[in-house]
Amino acid sequence: MAKCKCGGRPRIVSNVVQSIKCGGECRDFCSNPACGDADVLSIQAPLIFDEIGINLCANFPLGVDIATTYPTVTNASIKVLNATYTYGTDNVLIESITGRQNCYVVTLSNITLQFAVNLYDAACRLVATIYPTAVFLPSDTTAPTYDEDTNPTSVELELFAPYGFSYTAGGATPQPVINFVGFLDTNNFTRQGINLSAMAKILDFSTDDSEVTVGVTLVLQSLYFVGYKVNSAGKIEVPKGSIMSPDNTDCMRFVAGDLLDLEIKPLNLEEDIYYKKPCKKVSTCASGNCGTNAEDDTVVIPGLVTGTTEEEEPAQNPEPDPTPDQGV
DSSP states (O other), rough: OOOEETEEEEEEEHHHHHHHHHTTTOEEEEEEOOOOOOEEEEEEEEEEEEEEEEEEEEEEEEEHHHHHTTEEEEEEEEEEEEEEBBTTTTBBBBETTTEEEEEEEEEEEEEEEEEEEEEETTTOEEEEEOOEEESSSSSHHHHHHHHTTTOOOOHHHHHHHTTOOOEEESSSSSEEEEEOOOOTTTTTSSOSSSEEEEEEEEEEEETTTTTTEEEEEEEEEEEEEEEEEOOOOOOOOOOOOOOOOOOOHHHHHHHSSSOOOOOOOOOOOTOOOHSOOBBBBOSSSSOOOOBBBOOOOOOOOTTTOOOOOOOOOOOOOOOOOOOOHHHH
């Protein structure tokens, strides 16, 4: 970072801007950004530092009389939507390990999972979706879903989490929390810290008893947002549908042409030709044309005439492009 006095106030200039100004008179990216795709991108990505998973299994009722309410149903599929749990004894605990400050023991217990169960008929047509719940790792051994081998009262998982966990926002003493990643609009995202996710599979489905046997995978991950440089293979090309029309108008050619795309290039000073090579005049993308490039004059539509007209003739013996001047 560079620091200067501007009107009595210190101004801190980023390394990128300072490098551009100190690198000669080639290009000031603050007023004339480069277009195209960068070879290397600076990103901040959620990176998984450690993860561990366990499998559980339980049988529970669906809460609906399938044979009576949906008599045509023969098959089903399942997905975990949500998980609810509290913190403390006989629930979820996060504990540091003495002498091993980068690892934690996470105790999972008394977790209520909400499922979305799709019910299908023999032709695989969706008949209905129901949303049963069941307790996994029940703290009470008398719970209907408890099983010593397949769904015990709790499990302890040790996890490498070098940057720690997240905390609650309210209260005078924030408490550690584990974020559940599910499929509700309130939890379908990851957070920095320790995340819990779940996947489910139906192992047995009884329409007569209206019960399912479900296998569940619980996964704990320590995840943090970290800045990295990554190689770029270019931007995503979005597929485009066209509206066909016999009208050969500017609007029609635009509608049938390529999509507009933002073209200003992310700064990549280590590799940029304007920084390492002698200065040349910039003939494209120099005056605000970046950001709305689209090859909308190259599309060919059945019934439309494109290209040159009869009155237009291609230039004969075009002169070669002059050598660009040196300098800006």
